[in-house]
Structures are given as structure tokens and as C-alpha cells.
Amino acid sequence: MEIVCERLEDLKDHCVPHAPGALLKAVCVCSGLVTYPSRQSLEEQLLQRWGGGVEIHTWSLLPHGSGLGTSSILAGAVLAAVYRCTGRTYDTDSLIHAVLHLEQMLTTGGGWQDQVGGLVGGVKVARSKACLPLRVEVERLTLSEDFLLSLQQHLLLVYTGKTRLARNLLQDTVRRWYSRVPSIVENAGQLVDNAEECALACTEGSLPRLGACLERYWGQKKVMAPGCEPAAVRIMMDALRPLALGQTLAGAGGGGFLYLLTRQPQQGEVVRQVLNNIQGLRDFSVHLVELDMDGISLLKSS
Incomplete structure (x- = not known):
């Protein structure tokens, strides 16, 4: 499927989970690639901030509804790629929290367990204290x-x-x-x-x-x-x-x-x-x- 967003209005359904390309549209908004809503047009934003448009290709070999946290892991990977191509730095901890924010924006709910599992290597245990703002702490286990x-x-x-x-x-x-x-x-x-x-x-x-x-x-x-x-x-x-x-x-x-x-x-x-x-x-x-x-x-x- 190919989706071309030429107007800011094309990103309007970024918070509708079943809309075509909703996850990628949410990445564009959540990452600050573009601002929605805005008085500036999409073209003006992209030219002013990045000097042009962005093309994103994604794919997954897993069936929809696999239970393996595909959307959260994919969101983390795309956010990392967008940050990299726009010259911004990030670490794994910031990606974990960015995906948490994105899934609330996308209205799919979810938590942080999937992106912890997919973005952090090795066998690990993740914890968060009962306080706001939420902070996810990941401990990689030392195993033989x-x-x-x-x-x-x-x-x-x-x-x-x-x-x-x-x-x-x-x-x-x-x-x-x-x-x-x-x-x-x-x-x-x-x-x-x-x-x-x-x-x-x-x-x-x-x-x-x-x-x-x-x-x-x-x-x-x-x-x-x-x-x-x-x-x-x-x-x-x-x-x-x-x-x-x-x-x-x-x-x-x-x-x-x-x-x-x-x-x-x-x-x-x-x-x-x-x-x-x-x-x-x-x-x-x-x-x-x-x-x-x-x-x-x-x-x-x-």
C-alpha cells in the first residue's frame, strides 16, 4: 500500500487506529517531523524544517494480531529512523517513552512492555514505579x-x-x-x-x-x-x-x-x-x- 500525504489534512486520521497508514502518520506527528494541527501548511513545515519531504517504507512478515508487540516495536524502529534522518539524537530509553506517548496518541492503549522487549537486547526485567511522570527502568539480566x-x-x-x-x-x-x-x-x-x-x-x-x-x-x-x-x-x-x-x-x-x-x-x-x-x-x-x-x-x- 502506498500513501501520499500532500496536505496537512491528510494526517488528520493519525489517531484512528484502523485508518490506512495510521501508525506512520502518528510517528510523523509524535516525532515532531510535522505539527498537527497548525496554521502552516504541510509543504511549508517540511520545507522550513527539513528542506523537503520524507519517504518512509515499512514492512512486517508477522500476521496482524500476532501478540508479539509488532506495532510497538515497528513504531520504535520508525521513530529511531526519523530521528536519525532529521539529525536528532536519541537513546533507547527515550524511544521506549516516545512509543508509549505515540500509542496514547494513536488511541490503541498499550503500555511499554512490547517496545522494551523489542528495542532492548538480551533478557531483561522492566519496572515502573506508581508515580507520574511514568519512568520505565530496564534491568538487563546477567545470564550464563x-x-x-x-x-x-x-x-x-x-x-x-x-x-x-x-x-x-x-x-x-x-x-x-x-x-x-x-x-x-x-x-x-x-x-x-x-x-x-x-x-x-x-x-x-x-x-x-x-x-x-x-x-x-x-x-x-x-x-x-x-x-x-x-x-x-x-x-x-x-x-x-x-x-x-x-x-x-x-x-x-x-x-x-x-x-x-x-x-x-x-x-x-x-x-x-x-x-x-x-x-x-x-x-x-x-x-x-x-x-x-x-x-x-x-x-x-x-
Whole structure:
């Protein structure tokens, strides 16, 4: 799809999530590439500030509604590219907060977990204190090479063939939180505790302990967002349970990708065979995992 914005009015729908190019339009406004609304025309702004227009190309090989935080990670990458090409400096911390701002502007909600996961390298735990302005603090965990290798050999991504959008799930969850539903408030505290337990499991190099955290996390997600486990996904997870130390759906649940920590290493083909034997299950795929230890990097093309 090609979208050309020649008038400032063409950016009007930058806050409408399903509008064509909404994410990129929001990047243009959020990054300060252009100001909207403004008495200055789009042409005047671009010529005065940057000496001309900007052309942005983006692509993703992931299906929409994958649960892997694609929009947040893509937003971070595009913001970084726009900052670079307009001669401005940034760091990863500023990108994390810029994406948080962008997603509020885009009205998709969301938080900071996806861009932390995609923009910061290695295995990490991220925290934010209950205060404004919100500050996200990211701690990269120091893990042994043996554990990192073992993690890659035991961790698989399974595409369920079911996609979902998190927006409605998030809205319902936030409403229940604001209503101070006791089970939701208690569960939120347990989510935090489980994240810290997960970090300890990684630091100690314990795959069984990490698997238990994944299982606990999936139970907590189902409390937070009832209905996030489609029947087809439940059948898949039940069939894979004998092979798994732990498993959970990525993102807010409802479909997308399942991540699976297997009892034995290199179980990709075994997982495919199990899923092939489930009647009526189609469009699934199994993927190996490689940990990104570097985080976001920009390359200048010739």
C-alpha cells in the first residue's frame, strides 16, 4: 500500500487506529517531523524544517494480531529512523517513552512492555514505579552462556492460526481495574511477583522454575481477561502439555503466537507432529527462537 500525504489534512486520521497508514502518520506527528494541527501548511513545515519531504517504507512478515508487540516495536524502529534522518539524537530509553506517548496518541492503549522487549537486547526485567511522570527502568539480566544456549534450544514459538486485536481486551481489563474488582487488584499484584520470580529463575539458570512461571502467568492472564483462551488454542495447549515445562499465549491472549518451553531440547519436529494429529487444526506453524542480545540498531543504506 502506498500513501501520499500532500496536505496537512491528510494526517488528520493519525489517531484512528484502523485508518490506512495510521501508525506512520502518528510517528510523523509524535516525532515532531510535522505539527498537527497548525496554521502552516504541510509543504511549508517540511520545507522550513527539513528542506523537503520524507519517504518512509515499512514492512512486517508477522500476521496482524500476532501478540508479539509488532506495532510497538515497528513504531520504535520508525521513530529511531526519523530521528536519525532529521539529525536528532536519541537513546533507547527515550524511544521506549516516545512509543508509549505515540500509542496514547494513536488511541490503541498499550503500555511499554512490547517496545522494551523489542528495542532492548538480551533478557531483561522492566519496572515502573506508581508515580507520574511514568519512568520505565530496564534491568538487563546477567545470564550464563550455557543457560542462554539452553533457553534457545528449549523455547519454541507456535503460531496458532488465530489472530486477535488486544484493544477490547485491554479496555475491559482497565475498566475492571478502575472499578477495583478485588480479584483483578489481587491478580495485578501477583503478576508483578511472578515477573520477579521469572527473573530469578533466569538468573539461577532453572528452566523448570521458568516453566512454572509461564504456567502461572497464563493462569493470571485468564483471570485478567476472561475469554482470552479460544477453544482451538485450549485444545492445542492440552495436546502439548506432556512436552512442556510451561506455555502461554503472547500478548493479551486471544490468539496469535504461543510460546512453549519444552522439557527436552530441539522439539520443533515433535511439536509439529503433535499438532498435525489434531483434527481440524490448520494454518499453524512452529518456529525456532534466537535471542537478540543487541537490541535496536540502525544501518545507513547507500
